[in-house]
Amino acid sequence: MAESYGNKRNRKYVITNRHHFEVEVFNMVLDMQLQELGSRFSEVSTSLIENKSGLNPCNSFAKFDISKIVKFSEMYPNDFNKEERGVLTGDLSTFYHTLKEDDKFANLTGLSDLARLALVLPVATATVERCFSKMKLIKTDLRNRMGDGYLNNALICAVEKESFCKVKEEDVMARFQAFKNRRGELI
Numbered sequence: 001m002a003e004s005y006g007n008k009r010n011r012k013y014v015i016t017n018r019h020h021f022e023v024e025v026f027n028m029v030l031d032m033q034l035q036e037l038g039s040r041f042s043e044v045s046t047s048l049i050e051n052k053s054g055l056n057p058c059n060s061f062a063k064f065d066i067s068k069i070v071k072f073s074e075m076y077p078n079d080f081n082k083e084e085r086g087v088l089t090g091d092l093s094t095f096y097h098t099l100k101e102d103d104k105f106a107n108l109t110g111l112s113d114l115a116r117l118a119l120v121l122p123v124a125t126a127t128v129e130r131c132f133s134k135m136k137l138i139k140t141d142l143r144n145r146m147g148d149g150y151l152n153n154a155l156i157c158a159v160e161k162e163s164f165c166k167v168k169e170e171d172v173m174a175r176f177q178a179f180k181n182r183r184g185e186l187i
Contacts, residue, residue: 048075057108061100066092134158 001018041049054068069092073080080088099105108114138154139146146154157164177185 044075048072051075052111055111055114057099057105057114058110060106061096064096066096131155131159 001016001021003017005015005017005020051068051072053063054065054072056063066089070085070088073085073088105117108117135151135155138158139151
């Protein structure tokens with residue numbers, strides 16, 4: 001590979017075989033691949049992929065790029081109006097700083113992990129809203145002085161009502177009977 005490539009007389013500089021293959025052939029093949037990719041993907045598709053890369057959550061959002069995400073939103077005028085795009089920069093900045101400090105988001109490996117979290121968020125929010133709705137029903141003015149332990153137990157029973165309906169009364173009585181000796185049996 002250290003030998004000179006081609007005819008020495010016609011060249012101003014001596015090129016080795018190694019240089020020829022590592023530089024000239026490599027660049028030629030790379031140019032051919034870029035032309036092939038350019039012909040397969042339109043400019044819009046390439047722009048979509050490039051701007052979507054701003055959402056990359058790898059390495060604690062090291063490649064997170066707000067400007068790319070804003071450009072990405074501009075490609076969807078039916079989904080983002082001018083006002084929403086104007087607020088988007090501030091929202092993304094808050095999003096970035098919040099997630100960067102949270103350890104739960106430190107080990108994300110790609111957009112699929114971020115998408116999974118985004119799909120779980122509405123369910124978690126709905127669960128919290130459901131708990132607060134039940135708490136309004138349980139903690140009324142008449143029961144305003146109940147302790148935290150009793151409130152927690154009552155909330156669990158109210159929120160997980162479907163699960164508690166599946167429990168047999170005999171099993172509950174047998175469990176309470178086993179806690180301590182009683183004069184009579186509960187069953």
